Amino acid sequence: MRLEIDKKKCIKCFGCVSVCPNQALENTDDGPKWNKDKCTGCGACVNFCPVKALKLVNE
Ligand code: SF4
Ligand code: SF4
Structure with missing residues (x-):
C-alpha cells in the first residue's frame, strides 16, 4: 500500500x-509527508481531504 499525494491539488x-x-503524516513546508512504516492504510486521510489530493494505491 502506498499513499499518493497530488501536490498540485x-x-x-x-x-x-x-x-x-x-x-503517519507529518507537516512540512512542502505539504504533508507520508511515513510508510506507520501507515495502516485506514483511509481516514483520503476520506478527509477536501480536494481529493490523496489516494491509496495497492502495490
Ligand atoms: S491511510 Fe490512515 S494511517 Fe495511513 S496516512 Fe492515511 S490516515 Fe494515516
Ligand atoms: S487534507 Fe488534502 S489538501 Fe489538506 S494537507 Fe492533506 S492532502 Fe493537502
Whole structure:
C-alpha cells in the first residue's frame, strides 16, 4: 500500500495530518509527508481531504 499525494491539488490545510490515527503524516513546508512504516492504510486521510489530493494505491 502506498499513499499518493497530488501536490498540485493539495492546499496544505494539514487536516490529513490531524485525522491520521497513527501519526503517519507529518507537516512540512512542502505539504504533508507520508511515513510508510506507520501507515495502516485506514483511509481516514483520503476520506478527509477536501480536494481529493490523496489516494491509496495497492502495490
Ligand atoms: S487534507 Fe488534502 S489538501 Fe489538506 S494537507 Fe492533506 S492532502 Fe493537502
Ligand atoms: S491511510 Fe490512515 S494511517 Fe495511513 S496516512 Fe492515511 S490516515 Fe494515516
